Amino acid sequence: MKLTVRIWRQSGPQADGRLVSYAVDEVSPDMSFLEMLDVLNQDLIADGEEPVAFDHDCREGICGSCGVVINGQAHGPERTTSCQLHMRSFRDGDTIDVEPWRAKGFPVVKDLVVDRSALDRIVQAGGYITAPTGSAPDAHATPVPKPDADLAFDNATCIGCGACVAACPNGSAMLFTAAKVTHLSVLPQGQPERARRVLDMVETMDDEGFGGCTNTGECVASCPKGIPFASIATLNREFRKAARSR
Amino acid sequence: MSLTSVNRRPSVLDVVIDAAQRRVGRKRRPAARQFWDSTIGKKIVMAVTGAALLGFVFAHMVGNLKTFFGANDLNAYAHWLRTIGEPVLHYEWFLWIMRAGLVVAVVLHITATVQLVRRDHRARPVRYAHRRPVKATFAVHTMRWGGATLAVFIVWHILDLTVGQVNQDFVAGDPYHNLVADFRVWWVNVIYLVALAMLGLHIDHGFASAARTLGITSVTRERALKVVGRATAIVTTAGFAVVPIAVMTGLVR
Numbered sequence: 001m002k003l004t005v006r007i008w009r010q011s012g013p014q015a016d017g018r019l020v021s022y023a024v025d026e027v028s029p030d031m032s033f034l035e036m037l038d039v040l041n042q043d044l045i046a047d048g049e050e051p052v053a054f055d056h057d058c059r060e061g062i063c064g065s066c067g068v069v070i071n072g073q074a075h076g077p078e079r080t081t082s083c084q085l086h087m088r089s090f091r092d093g094d095t096i097d098v099e100p101w102r103a104k105g106f107p108v109v110k111d112l113v114v115d116r117s118a119l120d121r122i123v124q125a126g127g128y129i130t131a132p133t134g135s136a137p138d139a140h141a142t143p144v145p146k147p148d149a150d151l152a153f154d155n156a157t158c159i160g161c162g163a164c165v166a167a168c169p170n171g172s173a174m175l176f177t178a179a180k181v182t183h184l185s186v187l188p189q190g191q192p193e194r195a196r197r198v199l200d201m202v203e204t205m206d207d208e209g210f211g212g213c214t215n216t217g218e219c220v221a222s223c224p225k226g227i228p229f230a231s232i233a234t235l236n237r238e239f240r241k242a243a244r245s246r
Numbered sequence: 247m248s249l250t251s252v253n254r255r256p257s258v259l260d261v262v263i264d265a266a267q268r269r270v271g272r273k274r275r276p277a278a279r280q281f282w283d284s285t286i287g288k289k290i291v292m293a294v295t296g297a298a299l300l301g302f303v304f305a306h307m308v309g310n311l312k313t314f315f316g317a318n319d320l321n322a323y324a325h326w327l328r329t330i331g332e333p334v335l336h337y338e339w340f341l342w343i344m345r346a347g348l349v350v351a352v353v354l355h356i357t358a359t360v361q362l363v364r365r366d367h368r369a370r371p372v373r374y375a376h377r378r379p380v381k382a383t384f385a386v387h388t389m390r391w392g393g394a395t396l397a398v399f400i401v402w403h404i405l406d407l408t409v410g411q412v413n414q415d416f417v418a419g420d421p422y423h424n425l426v427a428d429f430r431v432w433w434v435n436v437i438y439l440v441a442l443a444m445l446g447l448h449i450d451h452g453f454a455s456a457a458r459t460l461g462i463t464s465v466t467r468e469r470a471l472k473v474v475g476r477a478t479a480i481v482t483t484a485g486f487a488v489v490p491i492a493v494m495t496g497l498v499r
Contacts (some may be wrong), residue, residue, distance in 0.1 A: 006375075008375075019375055019487050027421055039481070071376050071379075072374055072376040072377050072378040072379055073378070073379060087398055093307055097375060099374055099375060099376065100373075102372050102373065103369060103376055104368060104370065104371055105257065105371060115322070124264070124436075125264075125346050167363075167378070169366070169370075169378070169382075170365075170366035170367070170369055170370070170457075171369030171370040172285075172366070172369065175350060180255070202285075203280075203284065204285055205281075205285075208367055209369060210285075210372070211365055211368075211369030212285035212289060212360075212362040213289065213363060213365035213459075214362075214366070214386070214389065215386075215451070215454065215455040215458050216386045217379055217381065217382055217386075218380075218382055223265055227459075229334075229468065230458075230463055230464050230465040230468055231461070232458060233458045233459075233463035233464065234461065234464075235286070235458070236286055236290070236458065236459050236460065236461040237460075237461020238287070239284075239286045239287075239461075240286075240290060240460070241461075243280075243281050243287065244276065246277050
């Protein structure tokens with residue numbers, strides 16, 4: 001495959017960026033999107049140019065490090081992470097636009113790399129659970145109903161990649177925060193700090209400059225882990241109850 | 247999670263101090279203030295006021311259908327609205343109390359929206375060069391300017407059929423005559439029907455959105471709530487639209 005990729009190049013957080021067009025000639029349809037960027041970077045290094053900076057780690061869709069906006073879609077046209085997106089999703093001769101996540105809470109570090117530590121601070125604001133978690137307890141020590149366990153697990157699959165923020169027309173981090181809050185609020189271990197946690201996390205989410213939720217569903221459509229839309233309702237319910245009991 | 251955050255990872259002490267400071271900081275702000283300052287709090291205000299306004303609009307629609315029972319019935323109904331609560335309340339008191347409530351609801355609804363929209367714009371300082379392929383429904387994209395259209399329409403509607411300023415042939419105390427005089431003019435019908443389309447779209451997204459904001463939605467109820475919202479939107483829009491259409495077609499004269 002021969003492709004033209006237009007990539008956002010920005011030398012640093014304060015620098016002005018722009019889309020730069022590159023031709024990538026030797027692309028196999030079986031390559032992942034990141035491998036295509038690797039090929040491009042090899043060419044750039046061979047030509048003595050600065051390679052494109054992008055975040056990546058596990059490359060198997062479980063760490064949440066990678067994530068770029070491809071043709072206007074977070075993680076590209078398929079519902080997966082950028083590393084698990086394959087070039088067969090594109091056609092020979094395509095022009096592909098690659099941009100970093102765009103949000104006030106995600107300042108660009110360099111090229112396609114953004115600082116997503118705002119999400120870490122939301123999790124930090126949630127604090128610790130006081131339930132002792134030292135050694136692995138017996139599986140039946142604290143009974144958890146199967147539907148609750150499933151719901152908690154569905155939400156715990158969030159890898160914090162930030163695609164929800166990138167896809168949201170309002171740059172809102174509601175789906176991320178909803179996944180984290182729902183995950184702990186349905187488990188017995190999460191009960192003692194339940195109210196405090198949601199209030200602190202929402203306050204931090206707002207302080208980080210993320211937008212509000214307008215229930216467009218764009219976040220859910222782009223989430224590689226399929227966090228359910230209903231989790232946002234759970235977050236709202238938890239917030240409402242906690243605000244009343246304060 | 248990202249490279250930079252690893253470098254700036256806080257210690258356990260940092261997190262404990264941060265949480266303590268946050269707790270102390272919150273005490274200083276009244277709960278209501280903090281509720282209003284949060285994005286979710288504003289959304290809840292929008293949802294509650296939206297629900298109140300929907301309740302009014304639906305009752306208004308049902309009342310309008312009195313038109314089909316003739317001038318006497320509609321005018322008697324209009325008069326009855328002014329006598330609700332008598333003799334505890336005086337003539338028109340209920341109406342004015344309700345109007346005050348509606349004004350408060352509209353002001354809160356719009357204030358929260360404007361503040362959230364401004365926040366949403368700030369949250370994405372650099373726009374994407376490649377246009378986002380849209381997955382949201384059409385109704386979602388009409389919420390803001392459609393809502394603004396409704397606000398302008400409400401002013402015009404009050405001047406038209408309550409005050410009578412812009413009405414073609416206004417007779418105080420004879421709403422049947424006023425609406426028939428109104429809907430005989432084609433461009434008045436256009437204004438009403440466009441506003442009704444906006445109202446329908448606003449309810450369609452607003453209903454499901456408010457349910458989610460209030461935390462009523464769950465995985466199992468999601469679909470049902472969407473259907474109920476859409477049905478409410480269609481019934482409300484159709485119920486309002488039949489009156490001008492009936493006048494246009496000569497069914498009501």
